Amino acid sequence: MAKAAKNAISPTRQENYPEWYQQVIKAADLAENSPVRGCMVIKPWGWAIWENMQRVLDRMFKETGHENAYFPLFIPLSFLQKEADHVEGFAKECAVVTHHRLEPGPDGLLRPAPSSLLEEPLIVRPTSETIIGSLYAQWVQSYRDLPILINQWANVVRWEMRTRLFLRTTEFLWQEGHTAHATAEEAQAETDKMLGVYATFAEEYMAMPVIRGEKTAGERFPGAVSTFAIEAMMQDRKALQAGTSHFLGQNFSKAQQIKFQDQNGTEQFAWTTSWGVSTRLVGGLIMTHSDDDGLILPPRLAPKHIVMLPIYRSAEERGPVLEYVNSLKRELEDQKYDGEPVRVIIDDRDLRGGEKNWHHVKRGVPLRAEVGPRDIADNAVFLSRRDTGEKQKMSRADLVQTIDTLLADIQTGLFERALKMREAHTQEINTLDDFRAYFTPQNAKDPEIHGGFALCHWHDDPAVDELLKELKVTIRCIPLDAPQEAGKCVITGKPSARRVLFAKAY
RNA sequence: CGGGAUGUAGCUCAGCCUGGCUAGAGCACCUGCUUUGGGAGCAGGGGGUCGUAGGUUCAAAUCCUAUCAUCCCGACCA
Known part of the structure; x- marks a missing residue:
């Protein structure tokens, strides 16, 4: 009789967390890598979990007044160009369609037909603000056309350098909500509301506690006025951004010309928002609950009870x-x-x-x-x-x-x-030495699980960014419930009004 | 795109340095028998143009050249 292995998953979380994660996915038969670099195949058990997530979220979106619609996969290159920060953020990771036909080349192998070169290249959507905005511009004339509250379930492509199943894949599935409003207050309220929906979903359905907060300028969505996120701690004490809600101000409406006449007949730009969660949530689910015997599913999302x-x-x-x-x-x-x-x-x-x-x-x-x-x-x-x-x-x-x-x-x-x-792994840290010690593993070559969440005072300064980069730590968010509390930046000693959340992140 | 490594069975790999019989192992798979309350045992079996293309040689998985692909570390990131 062969001895039963002590645990189903090898290595254990302690031994090698990233490898453990891969093995859990394999053992639970959730997904696997595909022949296409960075893209994954979601297998029936993994898909069933995603379907349950979709079903619940879809219901929550509809309960908060949203409708589903669908917009194209391809976006004309010129659309991306209209919002400068947006270009900056996404240009580096776009898949581009340049031809529309194949033909045998001189060597007999198929190649894009030179004669089919597109006049304007199309990009595969990395996110849909621009294409959706261009349509909203046509749909909106009057304040009576607002608000527009639309969500779409879709796939998007971001040509990332390094990918990991569920957490970061070249193609991923998500939902993206896009709304347009007559006033800034209303759009801001929408942004808050959807962050709340995400937090509720994460905590009540995924059983994954999250911290709601606002992103700092450096971590903001390209083109947004402000970005809000929910952040969860995984079992290796790293943070996972699990959902984002953006207040886009009038940046996109100006770029896309989403204009309307208000009650006074004055022409105004609309105020827009966007918000999304992706298949990354499945990765978060895995890393929040699973143990050395494999996956553990919260009953509300389990395909089978x-x-x-x-x-x-x-x-x-x-x-x-x-x-x-x-x-x-x-x-x-x-x-x-x-x-x-x-x-x-x-x-x-x-x-x-x-x-x-x-x-x-x-x-x-x-x-x-x-x-x-x-x-x-x-x-x-x-x-x-x-x-x-x-x-x-x-x-x-x-x-x-x-x-x-x-x-x-x-x-x-x-x-x-x-x-x-x-x-157990969240603490307030007040000195640079403590901060450094907290985020530095004992074993540099093969880092053990260390650190966690650190709540520290912070003053925006290039010196901070430098140290964070060195330690591979990021500011996850400015927690919404952070009390006003005068203090000094843990890194520079400059004045600070409240603590922000630092952590290593996925 | 810089630095490092690897391509041999479905998976993980050995063999290569020092060329030589029919290319191996473990796991997985199939068949039979015995088993079955926490990952079974025995016996038998199927499955490979050794990443690709050239070259050297009587002879190439092994040496040489080119090429393609993948992985790891960095910059980037839901």
């Missing part, structure tokens, strides 16, 4: 066991969790019990119920929780009656665990 594992030795036992699990499945599906039927799967594949069990452990199914002849005799199941590893024999009636509270308990438990983790 409970897997039933029928156990039998012989053909004679098979029938009754399957009958039992099937009827139990129906009974569980009649129960509701989070307003929807409990999602149950029976795994009756012809595999040995242990292997099958591990399969679902690695995929993060919240509950596993083993059902064999012994359990049937007692009218019970042997239930395992993925989050705590807790196992117990439970009567069938109890399982049916308590599955919703059990799942709710797992959901809150995951959030609390993540919150505790974040709090």
